[in-house]
Amino acid sequence: MEDTQVRDTIRSNIANKKHTSDKVMPGFFLLMASISVLTTLGIVIILVTDASKFFSAVPLKEVFSTQLAPLRETPSFGMLPLISGTLMTTLIAMLVAVPIGLAAAIFLSQFASDKLRRLLKPLMEIL
CATH class of the missing domain: 1.20.5 (Single alpha-helices involved in coiled-coils or other helix-helix interfaces)
Structure with a gap:
């Protein structure tokens, strides 16, 4: 009990x-x-x-000008150089990364053995 x-x-x-x-x-x-x-x-x-x-x-017209000099006596805050620099950097990064990524994907799907695929696929997915 x-x-x-x-x-x-x-x-x-x-x-x-x-x-x-x-x-x-x-x-x-x-x-x-x-x-x-x-x-x-x-x-x-x-x-x-x-x-x-x-x-x-700061007027909107000045924001899209080509001069970026915020510390001058008459400051200008043109963002166009920053935007174009960002776009160029992105384009260069894509030109490098896309072919490498596609080549790695094709290798894994078509040529890699099952053992190698099981090893590399999780690592590539993290990237």
């Missing part, structure tokens, strides 16, 4: 622990999600307020 009482007590304790974790974890996940959302909203709010201050001081 005592064995069954001990067994029942242990089972009820285990069941109560499961219920406690089931109650705590949704609150924890809600807290983590709230922190993530609030951080993102904070970043967006700061970006919008700072950008609105900048665009109220």
Whole structure:
């Protein structure tokens, strides 16, 4: 008789622990999600307020000019050199990465043995 009482007590304790974790974890996940959302909203709010201050001081025409010299006596804030530099860097990176990626994919799908494919495929997917 005592064995069954001990067994029942242990089972009820285990069941109560499961219920406690089931109650705590949704609150924890809600807290983590709230922190993530609030951080993102904070970043967006700061970006919008700072950008609105900048665009109220600098006309849009000047932003798309070709001169970028913010420290001159008469500063100019042309973003066109930055945008074109970014596009050129992206193009060069794509010219290097796309052929290498395609060659690796073709090698894995057509020429690699099953053992080599199982070894290299997860590594390439991480990249």
